[in-house]
Amino acid sequence: MTDWHAVRRLVPDVLGTLVRRYGHFDACEDAVQEALVAAAAQWPVEGLPESPRSWLVTVASRRLADQVRSDAARRRREEADALRTPPAGAEVNSEPTGDDTLTLLFLCCHPALTPPSQIALTLRAVGGLSTAEIARAFLVPEATMAQRISRAKHRIKAAGAGFALPPPAEQARRLGVVLQVVYLVFNEGYTATSGAQLVRAELTAEAIRLARELHRLVPGDGEVAGLLGLLLLTDARRRARTAPDGSLVPLSEQDRTLWNTEAIAEGVALVTDTLSRGPIGPYQLQAAIAAVHDEAPTADVTDWPQILALYTVLEHVAPNPTVTLNRAVAVAEVHGPAAGLALLDALSADERISASHHLVSVRAHLLEMAADHDAARAGYQEAARRTTSEPERRHLQTRAARLG
Template sequence: MGVLSGLEDLLRSCAPRVLAAVARRYGDFYAAEDAVQEALLAAAKQWPGAGVPDDPAAWLIRVAARRHIETVRSEQARRRREAIPQDPLPEVRGDDELTLLVLCCHPALSPPAQVALTLRAVGGLTTAEIARALLVPEATVGQRISRAKQRIRETGARFAMPPDSEIGERLTGVRQVLYLIFNEGSTASSGGSLHRVELSAEAIRLTRQLRDRLPEDGEVAGLLALMLLTDARRPARTRPDGALVPLAAQDRGKWDRAAIAEGIEIITDALKRFPVGPFQVQAAIAAVHDEAPDAAGTDWPQILLLYRLLEALAPGPMVTLNRIVALAEVDGPLPALRELESLPPAIEHRVAAVRAHLLERSGAREAARDEYRRAARLTLSLPEQRYLESQASRLS
C-alpha cells in the first residue's frame, strides 16, 4: 500500500508540469490532457515492475508527446494520408503552470467551472478532493470539468499568456483557485497527512509569479502574504507522530520567522497602497496571530474587528465560523454558542469541533465530549480525527 501510495503521489505531483509542457508545445489543452492521462496510465502500469525513471516528468512528457503525435498523425492520415514531421520534445518551463492556470480561468467559463478545471489541471486534485474543497457533490464537479474542457475547445483558445489587459478579466478566478490549492495543501481535506506540501508550495510559487506579473494588484499581494504567514506555522502544526497541534499549543519557536517577516512586509505595504480586499484582510488576521509572542498575547479584539470587516467584504460560512471563534475569545463562550446555530450543514464537522470547544469552556464536559466525537466521525482527515477523539477521551 505504501509503495502504491508513493507512486500515486509522484504521478500527481508531476501531472501539472507535464500537462503544461505538452499543452504549451502543441497549443491544444484538450488534446494535451488526453495524452497526459494516457501517459499517467502507462506509468501506473509500468513503473511498479520496471522501476521509476530517474526523471519521471521527462518520461511522462515523452510518452504524452508520443501519444499526442500518434493521435494527430492518425487524424491527418484519415483526412490527407500524410504523416506529420517529427517534432522536438516539449520542455518544462518555469512559467508554464501560470500560463495553464490563466488558460483554465478563460472568461468563456463560469467561475465555478474555472475553479474546478484549474484545481484538476494545475493543482492535480482528484474530483473527490475538489468536491470537498468546494463543498459541492462529486458528480457536480465531474460535470463542471467535462463541460469546461469542451468549452475551451470550442473557443479555440491556445496555450499562451494573454496580454495584461485581458489578464484582469480572469484575476478573480485565478486568485480563488490559488487560494483553494494552497488550502488543500495546508490542511488536506482527507487522508492520513495533515499537509500536502507539494500543493501549498506550488500555490506559493505560482502566486509569486502572478505578483511579479501584476505588482500593482493589492489582492494578489494580500494572497501571497496570507500564504506565507499561514505556511510559516507548518513546522509546529504536527508532532513527530503526525498528531495535530492546535494554534494555541504550538511551539512558536518552530515557526518560520523569515516567511513571517516577508508576509508582514508584503501585507503592510499592500494595505498602505491599495484598496482593502478580502485576501488583504485575511493576511492581516494571520499577521496578528503570527506577531503574538504567545497564545495569551493574541490581540483578539483586533482579530474580531478584522473578521467583521471580512464578513462584510466576502461573507461565507467559514468566515462566520472564524468570527464566532474570535467572539468567544472576546466575550466568552455563551454568546458564541448561540450564534453557531445559524451555520449551514456544509461545514458541519468544523461547527461541531468549535461547539465542542465552546461547551468545554462553558463547563458542559459531557456535551463537549459528545460533540468532539461527532466532529471526529464527520471529518475525513485522519490527523483531525485522532485529535478530536483524543479531546473526547480527555473528557471521559
C-alpha cells in the first residue's frame, strides 16, 4: 500500500530539482502534478518503484519535455536547449539539497500574490495537494481553484522570481508572510470557516509539517519556534473538540484525557526555550497562552490571571480585534463578566469584527456568565444564524436551548 503522505513529502524536493535544472517554476509545478497523477494510477497496479523520488523526477522531466514539444514554435526555441528528456532510468540531481521546502515557501509567498493565492499555491507546490483537494478544502469549484493557482503562477513568472531564497533583507521581510500563510492554513483546517466538518485534518497536518520544516531550516528564529509550538499545543486538543454528532465541544467542556500529551510536551518545550531567548513576538505569546491552557489538568484550575497578562502583552505587540475579543474573555474570568462585556462594547464599533459571529457568541457567553439568560439565548441564536460552519451552528443552537 502506498503511503501518499510520504509521497507528498517528496514534492518540494522533486519540484526543486526540476526548477533548479530547467527554470520556469510554473511549467515545472504542472509537470510534478502530472507525475503525481501518473503515480496514483500506476503504483497501485505496478508496485512502488525502488526510488519513488527518482521515478517522479524522471516522469515529471519527460512531461516537461512533452509540453515543450507541443508548445508554440517561439516557446520551443526558448526552452528546447534547457528541457531535454533524461535517459531512461536516469536520476536528475539525485541528492536532495535539504532546503527546497523553505525556498518554495518563500516563492509561494511572493508579495505579488494575494493571501488566498499564497495559501493555495503553498498547498499545491509545497504540500503536494491536488487542485481538487484544495478546492474541496476551501469549498470552491475545482475550476475556480485551478484559475486561482494558474494566475498565481503567472504572477510569479511575471515578477521574474527565481528559485532561490530572497536576499537577507527581503527574506526577513517575507518571513512574516510565510509564517502567516502557514498559520492561516492551520486555522482553516482546525476550524473550517464553512461546511459540514469542523476539522480538515489534511490541512492541519500540512501546516504542522511546514512549520517543522521552517523550524529545521531556520532554527534560531523565535517566531518560527513559537508558531510550531502554537500549532502543536492547539492541535493536541483536536480529538476532544467534537461531539459524536460532529458539533464543537468548547475548551472548558473537553475530555482532557483525549489530549495528545506528547504534542503538548513538545510544544511546551518549544515555548520555554524561545521565551528565554527573546525578543518576543505574537506567535510566541499565543503559544504561551496555549501552553497555560494545555497544562491545566481541569478547566477550573486554569491560570486565568497569567492568560490575561499574556493577552495584554499580545494586544500591545500585535493589536487586532481578535486579540481584544480573546482578552475580553480572560478579563471576564479574572474580573467578572461585566468587565469583559465593557470591552466588547468598544469592539462593536470595529467594522473588522462587528459583523462576525465570534463577537456575538462571545458576548452571549459573557451574558450567560452574568446570568442574563434571555439576552444570552438571543445572542447564541443570532451567532448561529451568522456562522457558515455547520458544527459551530449546532453548538450555538445547543447553548441557546440549554437556557430554555
